[in-house]
Amino acid sequence: MDASTADLRTWLTGRLEALCACDSTSGEEDALRPVLLPLLAELGAEVVEQPVGPGRTNVLATWGRPRVLFSTHLDTVPPFLPPRLEGEILHGRGACDAKGQIMAQLGAVKRLLAEGAEGVAWLGVVGEETDSAGARAALGLADLLQDLRVLVNGEPTELKLATGQRGVQHLCLQCAGRAAHSGSPELGHDATWPLLDWLQRLRDLPRAADPQLGPEVWNLGLLQAGEALNSVPAAARADILLRSLPGSGFAEAVRRLAPPEGSLEVRLDEPPDRYPEIPGFEHAAMPFGSDAPALRALVPDRTVVLAGPGSIAVAHTLDEHLALADLEAGVGLNLRLAHHFLNA
Structure with a gap:
């Protein structure tokens, strides 16, 4: 040197x-x-x-x-x-x-x-x-x-x-249920299970790729459900961060695969x-x-x-x-x- x-x-x-x-x-x-x-x-x-x-x-x-x-x-x-x-x-x-x-x-x-x-x-x-x-x-x-x-x-x-660089989408997936005592779960509707099934369907989707930008990937960053151990959860939520590609159809697939009690909110969408x-x-x-x-x-x-x-x-x-x-x-x-x- x-x-x-x-x-x-x-x-x-x-x-x-x-x-x-x-x-x-x-x-x-x-x-x-x-x-x-x-x-x-x-x-x-x-x-x-x-x-x-x-x-x-x-x-x-x-x-x-x-x-x-x-x-x-x-x-x-x-x-x-x-x-x-x-x-x-x-x-x-x-x-x-x-x-x-x-x-x-x-x-x-x-x-x-x-x-x-x-x-x-x-x-x-x-x-x-x-x-x-x-x-x-x-x-x-x-x-x-x-x-x-x-x-x-x-x-x-x-x-x-x-x-x-890939785009960024923040997708908030929510499922609504009905609360009940954990000793009588049949009186409620657990919001967690349909959300987990929804996420599994998304995991099974084929992954898109771009020769210049690489693969389209998503991360399950936050997962929330329930308020107490002895209560059936009345609400469940998952926050996903997607690294999107041009022409991405992921958000539309999320909507299409949603359960009846599910809803989607796009909170950030940078191309x-x-x-x-x-x-x-x-x-x-x-x-x-x-x-x-x-x-x-x-x-x-x-x-x-x-x-x-x-x-x-x-x-x-x-x-x-x-x-x-x-x-x-x-x-x-x-x-x-x-x-x-x-x-x-």
């Missing part, structure tokens, strides 16, 4: 540790400001802060008139896990999702500035892990970004460019999205969602890239981590992407 590479690793590691030491769980994103704002000042950025809610502020940094916009999110999922460096791996909440993305992007900006380049920007948004309020609010910054050629949205993709293939880069389907579909509206022709270091397999887990070599490779990937669009 030469001196310049060692210096960059030291700079990246120290600042990533400082970001990860801030508990910026969704709703508390402003906890990052004491570290993030001095970091952007160090890089000579012009900074615009956009309040989104109490304790929640989007941050836009620009260097010249932006043509390339790097973006990622400031919030993390709970629980907070303080950073610890073990050898060449940094562990902790946000290490790859998404404070590691912040440093991989700002590291690329640092390299671009050293080359004398300008025309780049960086955007940190709040709420990606919950309500995407920051992404929606960020569309109000469009007047400052009229010359954009691309949005590079940072998520842990193992350094591959996403071919797109799937496809991203352009950029020559010279490796691409792959990704199993997760992001703010990219909303934020790409900032780019006049909607060109977007979803990519970054780290693996989604460890994001949101108690073993979230990022290898320093991957962090440096993320800087290199973002630098290549910036060169591609700045020189286009």
